[in-house]
Amino acid sequence: MFMVTMKKKMKAFIFFLLLGIQGAAAVTHSMKYFYIASSQVPNFPEFVSVGMVDDVQIDYYDSRTEKDVPKQDWIARNTDQQYWERETAKRRGTQQWFKTNTEILKQRFNQTGGVHIFQRMYGCEWDDETGKVQAYDQFGYDGEDFVARDLETGTWIAPTPQAVITKHKWENDRALTAQEKNYFTQICPEWLKKFVHYGRSSLMKTVLPSVSLLQKTPSSPVTCHATGFYPNRAEMFWKKDGEELHEGVRKGEILTNNDGNFQMSVDLDFSSVRPEDWQRYDCVFQLSGGNENVITKLDKAVIKTNKGKSEGNSLAMIIPIIVAMLVLAVIAVIGFIDYKKRTEKRPPSQQYYKCYIQRGLLQAGEAYQVGWLCG
Template identity: 65%
Template sequence: SNCRRRKFKLLIMFYGVRYRMKHSLKYFYTASSQVPNFPEFVVVGMVDEVQIVQFDSNTMKTVSKQDWMNRNIDEHAQQVFKANIEIGKAALNQTGGVHIVQRMYGCEWDDETNEVDGYEQFGYDGEDFIIFDLQTETWVAPKQQAVVTKHKWDSNKAFLTSAKNYYTQICPEWVKKYLNYGWRSLMRTVLPSVSLLQKSSSSAISCHATGFYPDRAEMMWRKDGEETHEGVEIGEILTNNDGTFQMSVNLDLRSVPAEDWRRYDCVFQFSGINENVTTTLDKTAIRTNEGKKIIRNDEYLLFVFVPIVTAALVLAVVALIGFIIYKKKTGDIFSVLPGCKLKQASGQSDDTVTVLS
């Protein structure tokens, strides 16, 4: 309802920066046959690209990936997908072997315009098999073997009506419900820590942002306040272990005089949010390995480990000499040597010993 939408917007405005975005709910179903060390059936649910639930046929348990999530997977779906594998094998004249059926379906909801979109597609052995077109309310068959299924599903008007109702009404409502359940987690924004990095004076300068959330973000280099693409390489967004994200954007300034470097700055910003992190290119702020010459692990070990071992060895030798002098006076030298065994050598008298490690 309009009232609910207004409350939802107020919540976002109160707890974080208000921004427009599309929210999504997606489910991924995978059924397999004769795949070693892999469950026959797996379901993964995601809201705004955040995993919320998982089910697999090995454990037969639905696991909530978020503490605010509690939803049951229809176990009947497992049997349906096993049947789909047999249908796919028959359609492609396959009698056995390793095969996989996948289904991806879900919807998107624009929290500003209230527009919705839905999608559903099936894959077989890693290739598209049949796809639902919500706009035309028909099924598309990328493979010739799926044409029979397309005609069968297109002729089932009740099935098409039900699918349209799910993707335009039911699914978007679930998106809103999940956002309401987990808004503290899903709707939060965390700005990153940004650093300037450079391997050597001949390397590109990397503007590295880490610890940000969500992943709807972009980075750029600007020159004199205008975005520049010359010498710029944008890296992909990667996931950190704590669920936050990181990314980098590199800038090659080998042909730019050092006095012009301050004309550049790096900008991190979330998509749709009027808030960013700007870092001016200051040569003194760049973290670099230049001059350290410690790049390979063996060099590092040699640089760090050898002095430590040498110092410890000196101390050990000094201590050992002292003990030997002491023990020599008492007639018991070898008892202080760790890891050594005393053995009487063949043909030697009882008072002669040979030290063996």
């Protein structure tokens, strides 16, 4: 783990702590970009870029299409064709940068063939009440931290011997240091504010979920499953007699639905609970920015199981979870999830995003190009 870290903010597709978003209430907004370059990963692009604003994907580029495209209507409405042509050109340059340096890193680590992943996550956060801005910039290789910028001191942190040469190279590049400082203190927050303005009606919306109780067999844990909520800053837990439970509880990750909303679940083992005591348990869903909690009383009569007529309904609820988990598993294979978890605390602000896939002194939401890594 890097010596300079950030506090954890989100659980999910990456995971964050709750941030209050409600109407015009004060909130910390974020803009993050993720790059992932892969070598010899079957059926996966050699390079992928994804941009996120407040944990909502705003653009996508990969080496197969070689075209950067908007992923939100509010982004498309507020940008022109020239903007996306510029973004595409920059992504192509970044793609080549990562390809070249992936090969250099393989040499540094005395590697020849095999699967290898080189990642970058960077971005900034802005508190719309205090105006405070924090930023982060880090790289990972094969699921391990490689190098990260301490933006307060202008130095780089090298947790592995192979990264020391990069640390010295970048710290001795005064032009690069000045560019990064300008990007993270001026350009990044300026574009973040623009994007938040463009997508305010969408980014600030709140949608409560539908909640169901599921149980595979009479002896299985009871799953409290919430789906269709927005945003993904939410929490879910079990209570007994009004007190939150921790023992016997298993929380799932927040997963993305096909419609852009989210789902999550929390399991509780009731095998040792007497039937007459079930009424003392509640499943509680809390949505950041929501006015009310969604409370579901534990009741055997409403639990969907794999038996009888409820089997179809239960499977209908479980299948989306399985599909989403498979998607996450594929990402994990290429080292994305591991890296995110290792870097859940970031340079003096948090987050971000623990790297995975998903823009120098550039313009709007563009990827900031740092100097050549190894050279």
